[in-house]
Amino acid sequence: MVNRNKLFLLALILAAFNLRPGLTSVSPVLHGITKDLGMSSTLASLLTSIPLVCFGFCSLFAGRLANRYQSEKMITLAITCIGIATFLRAFTNSSIYLLITALLIGAGIGVVSPLLSGFIKSHFPDKAASMISIYSTSMVVGASISIGLTTPLQHWFNHSWKNGLAFWSILALLAIPLWLVVIKQSRIPASNFSQKTKGSLPLKNKKAWLLTSFVGIVTLLFYCFAAWLPAIVEEKGWTPAFGGLAGTIAMIAQLPATLLLPSLLKVLPSRRFWITTFTLSIIISLSLLCFTNVTPIVSSICLGVGAGGLVSLSLLLPLDMASSPMEASTWSAMTQAIGYMIGAVGPFIIGFLHDYLGSFVPTLYLLIIIGFIAILLGWKITKSAKGKAEGLSVK
Template identity: 85%
Template sequence: MINRNRLFLFALILAAFNLRPGITSVSPVLHGITNELGMSSASASLLTSIPLLCFGFCSLFAGRLANRYQSEKTITFFIAFIGIVTFSRVFTNSSVYLLITALFIGAGIGIVSPLLSGFIKSHFPEKAASMIGIYSTSMVVGASISIGLTTPLQHWLNNSWKNGLAFWSILALIAVPLWLMVIKHSHTHTASQKRNASLPLKNKKAWLLTSFVGLVTLMFYCFAAWLPAIIEEKGWTSAFGGVVGTIAMIAQLPATLLLPSLLRVLPSRRLWITIFTLSVMTGLSLLCFTNVTPIVASICLGVGSGGLVSLTLLLPIDKASSPMEASTWSAMTQAIGYMIGAVGPFIIGFLHDCLGSFVPTLYVLILLGFIVMLLGWKITKPAHDKRRGVICEINLFL
């Protein structure tokens, strides 16, 4: 049993490693891509926004696929799919081809991500918070190493950005054999899962949670996309803006790593939603109203966003009564959440073009922080048990 659990844990980590490099590896070599393929900045930005939109849309179908073919088999197939498409970037000869690979990678991520929530619910039901911490941290690490190593890989691999992008298919090559072993040791495709494969579209709590996840995702991608530009507008150099952006990403790691321990000490989801949202709002306020070094703001933004994103992964698992239900709740929240998140950076850019400054957009993001906090309080609101005449916490948000 111990070996089986270790296998499932390592498989989860390697699957999570595959969920970001196909998107994040593009930005370090974007200049070379635009020069060689003749892409405008607007069309090049689609290499990030298209995967996010496709991620959200395809998440809607994850539960149906898992219901028909078994969750572990579906995860394995689409990890391999992500790897094959990533490797195919070595043959890129046009901007359209590269955009198609971005679309397919986003589709694969959209299927795998919610099913991993169901996988955690199925095989680690008593350790969901810890597994979500490991899952979130693995995604952050995968994103970080792809951002940091793609440019050196480009130089090492015949000075080709195509080779640098294609290199990340190696993560799938490592993960797929473990997932083939997982399939042999897993028996989770039950009749009860089949009955619960539909999305909770008529569930009010699911829509409240989806709204919460959507706004958290929007805030995260807004400052993730525009933080360096905001720093530059404040009078710092573009190089320093890049450093601040990297620090914000690294600052996510403590929150994702420590969240399980924090929840064991203080298990209230409402408390941590409040603390992490205030951390994000503090970072935005420092950028908006003070001249304090942006490094402090980036740390607040990173810690807050890392904690909130981890909670958006955990809350659907808390709600679900079965692995399939966890997958469908995760699919619904992530589908709409990432669609909203994909348009967030565009909205901020549009407002900046109209208003000529990022300061009003920071006001908007701070206001969104208040809305996120209110939604967080709403979905963690205690329910009154009329039969017993006492106040009891909803199991979803204990």
């Protein structure tokens, strides 16, 4: 059993590694992409927005797929889709081709992400917070290395951003063989995953809609910066290389929040307190970028800490409210499906406003307002979930 648990934990980590590089590896080489393919800022923003929309749409069907087929099989198939689409970027010859690969990557992520929540609920029911921490941290590591290494890889591969993007298919190549073993080792057949919910989404549940709105706001904030932080820093007068460094630091700064979240919840279990604290960290980051000339590194750190904590909490809250692995998958599917569709609007709006206004400053004002809305939603969620979520023990 111990070896089996270690196998499943490693599989979870490798799967999570694949959930961000297809999106985050684009921003460090975005200048080269727009130059070579003749893309405007608005069109380039679709490289982040389209995967998020597709992510959200495909999440709607994740629970039903898990109910009809073995959940682990669907995770393996979706990781394969991510890997193939990422590899195909090596042959990019037009903006439409690149957007199609983004769509396929988003589809794969949309299936994997909610099913991993059910996987955790099923195989690690007594260690949900710790497993979510490992899951979130693994995603952050995948995002960080893709942002930090894509530019060096571009130079290594004869200054080809296409090969730099395609390189990240290696993460799927590492994960797939292990998940094929997990399929054989799993003792939970699809037909027994849940007989009550049958993969239906909690569309009539008020708490689910509140949580979905919160996830949408958190996602919007996160991906606006994942897509545009290097460009924002560059507009403030810093070099493109420094902009890429700021983006990398923002990703790495998420690690303390994701790693320490279980310990923080043991000391102070209140989800409300941590939602407020992490969101204020993002608002401080936005304010520093908007109103001061302080080095963007400080803003990147505040942004990373806030984003890391909020993303981890948004993954944990559906598990707090779920009573079974399938319910965890369907709650996660709904919050991520609709929430990520909301989040997909963010990068597009930032790109459009920048094209229209010629500056990122007005968009920073807008994001500060959205940050305060996130706090209000967080307080409403924790009030609704107080009796169940905030009272849970964290193991």
